[in-house]
Amino acid sequence: MIVQRRSVVKWLSVSLVMALFLSVWGGANRASAFTASNADTAMNSLVNVFYDANAKYFYTNSDHLIHAAHAFGPNGGLYTDFWWEAQMWETVMDAYQRTGSSTYRTMIDDIYTGFNAKYTNMIDNQFNDDLGWWALACLRAYEITGTQEYLNRGSFLFDQVYAYWDTTYYGGGIWWRKDATDPATSSNAQKNMASNAPMVMTAIKLKNAYNNSTYLTKAQQMYTWIKTKLVSGNKVNDHMEGTGAGIVKDWDFTYNYGTFLGAATALYGATGTSSYLTDANNAAGYVIDKMTSATTLMYEGENDAPGFKMIFARNLNQLRVQAGQSQYLNFLQQNATQAWNHKRTSDGIIGSDWTAPTGSAYIQSLTAAAGASILQFVSPDNYTGNIAGNGLYEAENARRTLASGVGMINESTQTGFNGRGYVAGWNTNGTSLDFYVNQNNAGTKTITFRYAAAAGNASRYVKVNGVDVAANLNFSGTSGWSSWNTVSMTISLQAGSNTIQLGYDTSKGNNNWLNVDQLYGL
Template identity: 30%
Template sequence: MLAGLAAIDSRIKTRTGHLWEEVFTNAAQHNSLTTVAIGPTWRGNLVAANAWSSSHGLSHIGDGQHVGFINDFYDDEGWWASAWIAVYDLNHDSKYLDQAVTIFNDLDAAWNSTPVGGLWWNKKHEYVNAITNELYFSIAAHLDNRCPNDRERYINSAQAAWRWLFSSGIFTSQRNVKDGLAVGSNPGATEIVWSYNQGVVLSALTELSAATFQDLYIGIAKLIADAALANLTSADVNEDAVATLRDPCEAEMWCGIDGATFKGVFARNLAHLHSVSPEDKYAEFLRNNADALWTRSRDQYNRLGLVWGGPFTEPAGASMQCSGMDLFVGALSQLGEWNSDTESAKSGIGKRSFNARTGRLTREFFGLW
């Protein structure tokens, strides 16, 4: 989230410059020893609760055997790789890109090792889920656009990952991505549709489009985004009937610690897609959800709530704040409110430019396009 904000505001970039090295050094010392504390039990039905515990962090307990940003969970590794790519895009320090490559190598070594292809969620082979495979796809596509000396490897991996996702049965008939497949010793409720699974694939397809010069992938990304906006939004808690993004766990007002970040992941990746191929409906969605969160689900201390359409409720932990701020960054990135900053204006961040290949105007929010 901070890297995304720094990418569109040079003042934030300056203020957070020290942070990347501190996290890079210190987090690696604790990564493999972390035990996720979840607080109160999510009170969903038994099937849904099983899915939550199997695929969303309740058993993310490191064994202390790994170092750096490699641990027992391939999805954890994928999130780190995504973060370091974002930092590399900010400062172009090769050590962050090298770390993403190191993480990708660990994922790639396990590719196609499940009975149905793709990647396991963890190294105990308990589940084949969407997010792990989407992250693998996304990282491969991002690296292809940043590692010119190894492009063939990354483009082949990205295309293989997309073919697997498309043909695996992980998409519903409504073009939503479900949580996973009924494979492994503890697959949980695979049919649940979470917002973040609709998000990561958007930037993966966007990056693949840039790598292959094929707009087909942008079109597919928009079909997935449109399905999410149609099927994962609700206006029933808003006086003004604004359709805000919802996750199924919100009915019980508890989404665990990691689950509360999911909607922010979707917003961040929708903004990435929108930055390359703008759509008024995506801009409106980001703006309306950000307005709803700010006016309806914020307390007097500026803490952000779980339900973006309000009302604000406790708890309001770090994951809710990160998710909400991801939404704000996504909304700001397409509004261009930082353009009054002279340094940003000089750098060209946020300006619209003509893409000769696609014949479209695009916004250079992320310094990539």
């Protein structure tokens, strides 16, 4: 998988933390219900917009044009790339397992044929995580269809990837890339969650298919390395890199937590060992508590990033079903409802941020599949309202507008913050934070910002749904960056979707540093 990772900038001067406290009103104004019919419509829309039946392959973009943002797949990027097509295939399997439809059963075979026509030699791909996703998907296809070819291919790909298990660096682990296995000579040399955790799930499927305990031994070996090297408490880190003992990169992606809890769930199913179940629940709990916006999975970016929450949600559902963890059903149903409620009405496609309406620009296939897939594998609850959630909005999970790519970073060095951290380094004109707030009733609300302002008094503007409601809201200085204060104001929200924007505009008198952490309800 080619992850478009973002560098982290260290700011030495400030921290501001804001917490918005939003009182959530119940009400009768309701959006579309999450029903089985909705799931049908969402899948039909995905196929109608993205699937090329002649090529037996999914287009990268909804407009069927090539865009530089993600031009990695066949035909110059017209069609989805290697690991995206594996996820599209899994989405079709999600739909088949829900419906038993002969249409989706045929597509399972067709997509495999179309993929092999585009990639005539899969192992030319240098990314082990890409190969691993196809190994896992092939074995799922075997479990569904009984087709021997899928078992053979999945087994072959597993062996190809597992060959890159190596103890020379970091005490084990599978290398991310086949062409980068020495940190002393390659900056791409790393061992990550993406190339290891899915292989644990694959190994358990092979153990079940062949009744061969050797695969269980390999799964436990890989899992032990993952947990020892990439997991710290409840935090699931991204990868190790560097020479010698290596360093751990602690990038927070729902992808990491989803693949880890999937691996733990698979091992729990194979062994009944309770520690695996504990690990899976801890990873799930971290995301639900710290990587959501009012209980909806957070926006993580474009390109690869929208697929992260699909993988998390799919594996969370496996934890729910296979391990009997029914406590996650409501969370999954609420996220499915959010995705459905924010679809684009013109073509039924769901965008990358499930808390906000999908815009008019082209949508990428992996993005759309994430929204369609959760409606396939989660049972409908027939709820017809908006999802107001718990009224808690972590600023570090909010959407942000930067100026020339700079202006705010996530930070967790000061004490007293909530969630994963707070937004820091905020002193750049033209930058803002957007909180997408969904309500069932229109009404007047009191919101409160929690913040630290050790550089002295500061001010920011507040807009609600694009309209100025405070041109110069004052944030009184605090005694230090770990000293928090609050400021409140009254606003009006409409039923349905709303945007609360906290912004920096020097023409309105904004000044001094601030950082941001939460928005939550009173």
